[in-house]
Amino acid sequence: MALLYGEVILQRFRHPLRHGELPSPDAAFEDVNPLCGDRIRLELRLADGEVEAARFRGDACAIATASADLLAEMIEGRPLREVLAIGRETLLEALRAEIRPSRLGCVTLPLDVLRKAVQGVRGAA
Template sequence: MSQLDDLYRRVIMDHYKTPRNHGKFDEDVVTVDLNNPTCGDRISLQLKVEDGIVQDARYTGEGCSISMSSASMMTEAVKGKGIQEALDFADRFSLMMKGETVDFDDYEDIEALSGVSKFPARIKCASLAWNALRKGIDAEA
């Protein structure tokens, strides 16, 4: 295993074991529930959007380390971003899952999931939270 692979594995496990933004909002917010029937991963994403800005994002759910760490990374990346910028993140993530080299200077942890593109069955795991983000933004619009 290369040093980069080891670093990426540690980043993924850090987000899995110490998730960021895990939990629920008490107030009324956009909520999207998705699941991956192939493996059983499920997520409930909540977005607090005001004036076209993702003010906050939280999630709950169950799944593999890839699915849950991706949700943690995604919620960190989109907080404080405009809706279009959040969708740009989702688009770049999709390109990365297709094996393309994508730069996430604004939140490099996401790049730790780049190796998932080599495992087609796991792409759905990594993409679950991002698909929920797109649905949540669509619901808000």
Template sequence: MSFSNLDQLYRQVIMDHYKNPRNKGSLEDGNLTIDMNNPTCGDRIHLTMKVEDGKVTDAKFEGEGCSISMASASMMTQTIIGKDVETAYKLSHVFSEMIQGKEYDEEDLDLGDMEALQGVSKFPARIKCATLAWKAMEKGLNE
């Protein structure tokens, strides 16, 4: 697959998550609630998660922002549901390395649709957009 075809595919994946977000909403029985924003561009997220016995059993988000921010939140919730907390942290670390254009070790982790965001590394101003949901998730798990 040529670079332009791959780039087009990645754009389609991002737009699909933006227009049809997965896990959008709020959990009534969530035990973690995190609100974060990116004052530079106005992105904001309200993340609710349910963590039981060291495992993320559910996650939902609400918010406003650019396509990258909202697509990333959709991908993040989709990726961490069903994972233990340690794996969620590892995924966050790998995502952060990838989004900054650094070498990253997947450690047999399935990045799924998140790989569509790796091109963001070429646009440093957009990195905060892509990482907002992940930082919210980490903040929630740390509390």
């Protein structure tokens, strides 16, 4: 699979660092990729407008899982406005693999879930 997806994806998929759940998250969102039915749930603990902790779960492929894991790690300790500014390119760079167009949705599913989770918080505030 290293050949298939690169070392970062392989490693994150097999041994994710931010997989799991938070006891009582301040924000959470779950969504599916309509193309493949993949599902990612993201939970956030917030403090002073910052993401204190992030965890994900899901029924998803290696790319979406690795993307979610990287993203969850990336946003911890950062203010929400910075978190919202993270784009696809940042994730693609971090994944260090050539992702074919048919799989770009796997990379962006966690990003969409994150934005909706954060929007939920802002809308409620």
